[in-house]
Structure formats: C-alpha cells, structure tokens
Amino acid sequence: MIELIDVSRIYPNGESVVRALDRVSLRIMPGEFVAIMGQSGSGKSTLMNIVGCLDRVSTGSYRVAGADVSGLDADELAALRCSTFGFVFQRYNLLPALTAAENVEIPAVYAGTAKAEREERAHRLLGRLGLAPRTEHRPSQLSGGQQQRVSIARALMNKAPVILADEPTGALDTHSGEEVLALLTELHAEGHTVILITHDPDVAAHAHRIVRFQDGRIVDDERRTVETCTVTPLPAHPPARPSGLMRFLPDLAEAVRMAFSSMYTNLFRTALTLLGIVIGVASVITMLAVGDGGKARVLERISQIGTNLLIVRPGAPGIRSSGDNATLLPEDAEALRAVPGIAAVAPERSGRYTLRYGSEDYFTQVSGTSADYLASRDWPLAKGVMFSADDVRGYAPVIVLGQTVAQNLFGEDNPVGRYILVKNVPYEVLGVLAAKGANAFGQDQDDIALVPLSTGFMRLFGRRFVNSITVKVTDSNDIPKVEEQLRKVLVERHQAEDFQLRNTAQFLETAVETQNTLTLVLGCVAAISLLVAGIGVMNIMLVSVTERTREIGIRMATGARMSNIMLQFNTEALVVCGVGGAVGVALGICAALGLAALGVNVALSLAPPLLAFACAFLTGLIFGYLPARKAAGLDPVVALAYE
Structure with missing residues (x-):
C-alpha cells in the first residue's frame, strides 16, 4: 500500500544541511497497525508528512498503491x-470558528460531497464517537479528549483507508489517551491501515508493528502477530469531482458561508475594513448625484432661455465687452x-435704478426693450399685459414688473394699474411677469422691470445704443443659416465686425462640458477614496492570511486544492467589499437625499449606485487576489507548523 525506497529529506541549514530522513526504505501493507517510534528530532514526524503527501522527498521514491507520487502537482497531491x-494531530488542529460538526465536514467539502449527505455523515460519526450532544459546540467548548475524537471523526469523513495519527495522545490525560487508542484499535479492526507516530513505548505497544527511528534512519522494525481483519482498500484513483459549474457553485456557496463566519469571528476588524468601502462607495454616489444635479439644474436654466436664440453683443470677437460699447x-x-426665418427681435439696454411705491423703495435692474421681448424669451405674464409697439413708438411711461420687484413693492396686492416712480417720473404698471427663478449663473431672473x-433712452439711459439684441429663430435647424445672414447684415451696416454673435446652443454645449468636467473631478476624488479602501482591504486580507496560516495548512491537509484556498480568500474579500458596497449605496442615497432636503441640487439615477457597487465588487476581486494567491501558495507542512 505504501512504499518508500531510499527516501531522504534534506533541509538547508546555512552552509550545511540537515538530514531529517536519511535513505529510509519502508513498506506498509494494507490493514497494518504500524507505530513509528522515536525521540524528538528522530525524523518520525517528517516521515508522516511525506507519507501523508504534506511534504516531498529530496531523493528516493515514494509510492502509494504502486504509483510514484513525486510527479504529482499540488492539486493532485491534495x-x-x-x-x-x-490525519489525527497531536494538537487536534480544529478550526475554532467552526462547530464540531462543521470541522468534521471539512474533508467532504473539498471532496465535493453534497451538503445534506456530509451533514448526515458528520453527525453519524460524532454520534458513534459519543459526541452526539456536542455536535454544535465549538472546540473551545470541548475537552481535549472530545476535541481529539472530533479530529478522528474528521479523519474518517471521506472514508480514508489510511489513518495517520501524530502523537494523538500527547496532549491528553491518561484516561482520554486510552480512549483515543481504543478508537484507533477499533478502526484498525474495521480494516483501516493505521500509522501511529509516538515517542511513548506504552502507546506504541498498541500497534502490531513497531518501526524505531533514530537520527533519520530506521534502527529497528519489529513485527508482531497481526489479527486478521477486513482491509479497507485504497481507491484506484481519487474519486472524480463534478466539473465546471456543478463543481464551482457548491464551492462558492461554502466559500461565502466561510467568509461570513470569518467576518463574524473578527467583527471589529471587519467593521473597520467595511468602513473604508462604505465611505468610498457612499462618496461616489453622493458626489456624482451632486454633480449630475448641478448639471441638470444648469441645463434646465439654459432651456428656460431657449435653445433657438441668437444673441448679438457689442465689441469685436474675442474681446470681453462691458456692454457700454456704443457699436449696437x-x-x-x-x-x-x-x-428670413426670424420670429422675434428684442433689443435691450439695462441699468440699475430705484423704484418707489408709496413709502417702499426697491433697487433693481430696469431694461428698456421692444414689445417682442417676452416672445423672444418665451416668458409669459402672470398678470396684466405687455406694452405694445405703439407704446414704444409713443415713448409711453409704462412698466412691466418681475415677480421679485412686485412682491417687494406691493406684497400680495395686485400692482396692475398702479403707478410707481423711477427717477421721480411716474410709470403705470401694465403687468407682472411669471416667475422664472434663478438663471444658469444663479442670478434672480425675476428681479427686473421692463420699460x-x-x-x-429718453428718461433713463441717455445715449442711444443697446447692450444686446436677442433674436429668436423660428426653426432651430435654421440657426446656422440665420446666424450667417445676421452677421452679413451687421457687417454691411457697420463696415466692420465690431460685434459678437453667439447662440444659446453654444452656451448649452459649454455648460455641459463644464459640468461634465466638474462631475468627472468629483467622481475621481470619490474613486480615489475607493482605491484607498481597496488597499486597506488587501492589507487586512494579508494580515488575515498570516494569522490563519495554520488554518490554511489544516484545510490543505484535509484535501483543499489551491483553487479552494484561492476561492475562499478571494470570496472573503468580495464579501467584505460587497457588504460594504451595499451599505455604502444605501448611505450614499441617504446622503444625497439629505443634501436635496437642504436645498442642494441633486440628481439620483440608477447608474451611479450600480457603478459604485460594481467598483466595490471589482475592488474586492483585484485587491483580494494577491492575499489569496499568497495563501494558496503556502507549503502545507510549513503552514501546519506555523505558530
């Protein structure tokens, strides 16, 4: 069943080497109960590690059922x-976060056994070993003898034909030790091949063959009478596990369960790790919501002006004009x-003056314009009428008030038909404009009066020039053609291009670009916080790998492949980032709604939360890979010996 031929295990030690095993040859037949005996440092534990495929030979050959295992890779050895x-270890090597039943189930998890089947077998094995009332207890709640029986049940979980027991009674009292030895004897009688590592002659006496080691060599091989028993045969080859999705999904489910168990065990550290992800995700959502809200508000305000307008201002192109240039x-x-193609033309000249009604004064912008002003800006009236073209031609002392002006002078009273003073000249109020609110630059559009x-010109401004001319185009598709015609007419009149001609579509494009840049900056700031959180996750996971090195060794000893270890630690990082992402999404949405309640322009949509959560998930995948790879690359025998 097991054959070692001239096996040596050599470890470098500075300029020299240590020969833990020195040209050892040993054959163990099926159904034997063999005690490997020797003092500490004699090489017996090294022999067990090689026999159990936890370690590799330096020279020589090791065969299991006639097959040389030296050419097997890590997953094949697993x-x-x-x-x-x-395996039955001296220190039990149970995982403290799992219950007794869950510890027993571990080998079956890596064998791909269905959950219901392995749970039933684990409980049956524990019941057989007298631990039925203790199946849901954790190792810290069990005595030493009970923990060792759990370890034996774990060794039997996959019906292993070979039981390797390394000093199984070393940490037990005499009574518990006798119980464990009786169990091993019983297992041998049932057909298991038992290899017992010990330094105690009384323990070795329970075996039917005693192989003594000294200085890495066999010094004695005493064979005793062996009782006839039914032998549990070795499998011809490891049982095939399900492949593809049928294998991955159960492994993933177990990895997720283990991840939550690990998170619960280290609750405070998990909370600190989650905090970074939560803050990163919440900041992404909040900042993008604020950026999108600002963008939407600017677009709304520009759309209130209209996107089919052409605006002519004085001053040569590229030169900033104060509006007091007399070229228009x-x-x-x-x-x-x-x-052709023009719906309305509204020249405009503005200044700031004090309006008086009774004892109330109000300082505001007064704009002189044409009767087309409201039509050019799609601005309806709330009350009264707009002055007419005849009023313009007749120099009529009439005025139309914005909502802000009307409320400051008249409160809730109707101002239509009443008179106000502007520079001590009475003006009849013809109407009140509908409320428009702030413009794209945050200015109150309702703080205005029209004459x-x-x-x-006659009563307020003096010189006859205008600050701007607003032209409304009938069809927005004709804007380029109309714009060219306007430029041609003005150049012919002025004999120079001493004016600036822009359309509101350009304003819209500029505003969109500006807001997109702002949103990108906000998103980058939030993404940096998420990146920092990801680095924190990686650091915590690397610490976790170091702290759980022995656990990794136990899992490898019970059959975990590199892919299982990789999946477990990557899944833990993904679960941490996934939970943190979900909490961060909720917090980010709440923060955005809170800002909206405070009057900040916020636009919530589905894309930012999904993007933020996806980034958090991706962060877990990327920053969990390095710790997972480090964990999967550990040498089983080194990991098991880690303190």
Missing part, C-alpha cells in the same frame, strides 16, 4: 490526501427683422 489519508444701435435691431426702449 486530491490524494482527500481520498486516501485521514436700435436701428440694427430693425434691420435684422428683415432676415419701452424709447422711454428708457
């Missing part, structure tokens, strides 16, 4: 351990009316 060997005249506006342009 499969061989899973199907052939059951009212006659220019009249000339532009003749251009006929001619009246403004």
Whole structure:
C-alpha cells in the first residue's frame, strides 16, 4: 500500500544541511497497525508528512498503491490526501470558528460531497464517537479528549483507508489517551491501515508493528502477530469531482458561508475594513448625484432661455465687452427683422435704478426693450399685459414688473394699474411677469422691470445704443443659416465686425462640458477614496492570511486544492467589499437625499449606485487576489507548523 525506497529529506541549514530522513526504505501493507517510534528530532514526524503527501522527498521514491507520487502537482497531491489519508494531530488542529460538526465536514467539502449527505455523515460519526450532544459546540467548548475524537471523526469523513495519527495522545490525560487508542484499535479492526507516530513505548505497544527511528534512519522494525481483519482498500484513483459549474457553485456557496463566519469571528476588524468601502462607495454616489444635479439644474436654466436664440453683443470677437460699447444701435435691431426665418427681435439696454411705491423703495435692474421681448424669451405674464409697439413708438411711461420687484413693492396686492416712480417720473404698471427663478449663473431672473426702449433712452439711459439684441429663430435647424445672414447684415451696416454673435446652443454645449468636467473631478476624488479602501482591504486580507496560516495548512491537509484556498480568500474579500458596497449605496442615497432636503441640487439615477457597487465588487476581486494567491501558495507542512 505504501512504499518508500531510499527516501531522504534534506533541509538547508546555512552552509550545511540537515538530514531529517536519511535513505529510509519502508513498506506498509494494507490493514497494518504500524507505530513509528522515536525521540524528538528522530525524523518520525517528517516521515508522516511525506507519507501523508504534506511534504516531498529530496531523493528516493515514494509510492502509494504502486504509483510514484513525486510527479504529482499540488492539486493532485491534495486530491490524494482527500481520498486516501485521514490525519489525527497531536494538537487536534480544529478550526475554532467552526462547530464540531462543521470541522468534521471539512474533508467532504473539498471532496465535493453534497451538503445534506456530509451533514448526515458528520453527525453519524460524532454520534458513534459519543459526541452526539456536542455536535454544535465549538472546540473551545470541548475537552481535549472530545476535541481529539472530533479530529478522528474528521479523519474518517471521506472514508480514508489510511489513518495517520501524530502523537494523538500527547496532549491528553491518561484516561482520554486510552480512549483515543481504543478508537484507533477499533478502526484498525474495521480494516483501516493505521500509522501511529509516538515517542511513548506504552502507546506504541498498541500497534502490531513497531518501526524505531533514530537520527533519520530506521534502527529497528519489529513485527508482531497481526489479527486478521477486513482491509479497507485504497481507491484506484481519487474519486472524480463534478466539473465546471456543478463543481464551482457548491464551492462558492461554502466559500461565502466561510467568509461570513470569518467576518463574524473578527467583527471589529471587519467593521473597520467595511468602513473604508462604505465611505468610498457612499462618496461616489453622493458626489456624482451632486454633480449630475448641478448639471441638470444648469441645463434646465439654459432651456428656460431657449435653445433657438441668437444673441448679438457689442465689441469685436474675442474681446470681453462691458456692454457700454456704443457699436449696437436700435436701428440694427430693425434691420435684422428683415432676415428670413426670424420670429422675434428684442433689443435691450439695462441699468440699475430705484423704484418707489408709496413709502417702499426697491433697487433693481430696469431694461428698456421692444414689445417682442417676452416672445423672444418665451416668458409669459402672470398678470396684466405687455406694452405694445405703439407704446414704444409713443415713448409711453409704462412698466412691466418681475415677480421679485412686485412682491417687494406691493406684497400680495395686485400692482396692475398702479403707478410707481423711477427717477421721480411716474410709470403705470401694465403687468407682472411669471416667475422664472434663478438663471444658469444663479442670478434672480425675476428681479427686473421692463420699460419701452424709447422711454428708457429718453428718461433713463441717455445715449442711444443697446447692450444686446436677442433674436429668436423660428426653426432651430435654421440657426446656422440665420446666424450667417445676421452677421452679413451687421457687417454691411457697420463696415466692420465690431460685434459678437453667439447662440444659446453654444452656451448649452459649454455648460455641459463644464459640468461634465466638474462631475468627472468629483467622481475621481470619490474613486480615489475607493482605491484607498481597496488597499486597506488587501492589507487586512494579508494580515488575515498570516494569522490563519495554520488554518490554511489544516484545510490543505484535509484535501483543499489551491483553487479552494484561492476561492475562499478571494470570496472573503468580495464579501467584505460587497457588504460594504451595499451599505455604502444605501448611505450614499441617504446622503444625497439629505443634501436635496437642504436645498442642494441633486440628481439620483440608477447608474451611479450600480457603478459604485460594481467598483466595490471589482475592488474586492483585484485587491483580494494577491492575499489569496499568497495563501494558496503556502507549503502545507510549513503552514501546519506555523505558530
């Protein structure tokens, strides 16, 4: 069954070497009960590690059922351990976070056994060993003898034909030790091949063959009478596990369960790790919501002006004008009316003046304009009427008030038909504009009063020039053509291009680009916080790998492949980031809603939460890979010896 031929295990030790095993040859037949005996440092534990495929030979050959195992890779060795060997360790090597039943189930998890089947077998084995009332207890709640019986039940979980027991009574009292030895004797009688490692002659006396080691060599091989028993045969090859999705899904489910168990065990550290992810995800959602809200608000305000407008301002292109440049005249506006495709033309001249009604004064912007002003800006009236073209031609002292002005002067009273003073000249209030709110730059559009342009020139402004001319185009598709015609008319009139011509579509494009840049900056700041959180996750996982090195060794000894270890630690990182991402999404949405309640422009949509959660999940995948790879690359025998 087991054959070692001139096996040596050599460890480097500075400039020299240590020969833990020195040209050992040994054959163990099926059904034997063999005690490997020797003092500490004699090489017996090294022999067990090699027999159990936890370690590799330096020279020589090791065969199991006639097959040389030296050419097997790490996963093939894990499969061989899973199907052939059951380990009983001196220090029990139970996982403290799992119950007795869950510890027993571990080899079956890596063998791909269905959950219901392995649970039933684990409880049956524990019941057989007298631990039925203790199946849901954790190792810390069990005595030493009970923990060792759990370890034996784990060794039997996959019906391993070979039981490797390394000093199984070393940490037990005399009574518990006798119980464990009786169990091993019983297992041998049932057909298991038992290899017992011990330094105690009384313990070795229970075996039917005693092999004594000294300085890495066999010094004696005493064979005693062996009782006839039914032999549990070795499998011809490790049992095939399900492949593809049928194998991955159960493994993933177990990895997720183990991840939550690990998170619960280290609750405080988990909370600190989650905090970084939560803050990162919440900041991404909140900042993008604020950025998108600002963008939506700017677009809304620009759309209130209209996207089919052309605006003419004084001053040569590329030169910033204060608006007091006298290159635009009212006659220019009249000339532009003749251009085809124009719905309205509204010249405008503005200044700031004090309006008085009774004892109330209010300082505001007064704009002189044409009767087309409201039509050009799609601005309806809340009360009264707009002044007419005849009012403009007749220099009529009439005025139309914005909502802010009307409320400050008249409160809730209707101002239509009443008179107010502007520079001590009475003006009749014809109407009140509908409320528009702030514009794209945050200015109150309702803080305005309109008078006929001619009246403004005569009574307010003095010189006859305008600050701007607003032209409304009938069809927005004709804007390029109309814009070119306007430029041509004005150049012909002025004999120079001493004006600036822009359309609101350009304003919209500029505003969108600006807001997109702002949103990108906000998103990058939030992404950096998520990146920092990911680095924190990686650090915590690396610490976790170091702390759980012995656990990794136990899992490898019970059949875990590299892919199982990789999946477990990567899944833990993904679970941490996934839970943190979900909490962060909820917190980010709440923060955005809170800002909205405080008056901040916020736009919530499905994309940012999904993006943030996906980034958190990806963070777990990327930053969990390095710790997972480190864990999967550990040498089983080194990991088991880690303190």
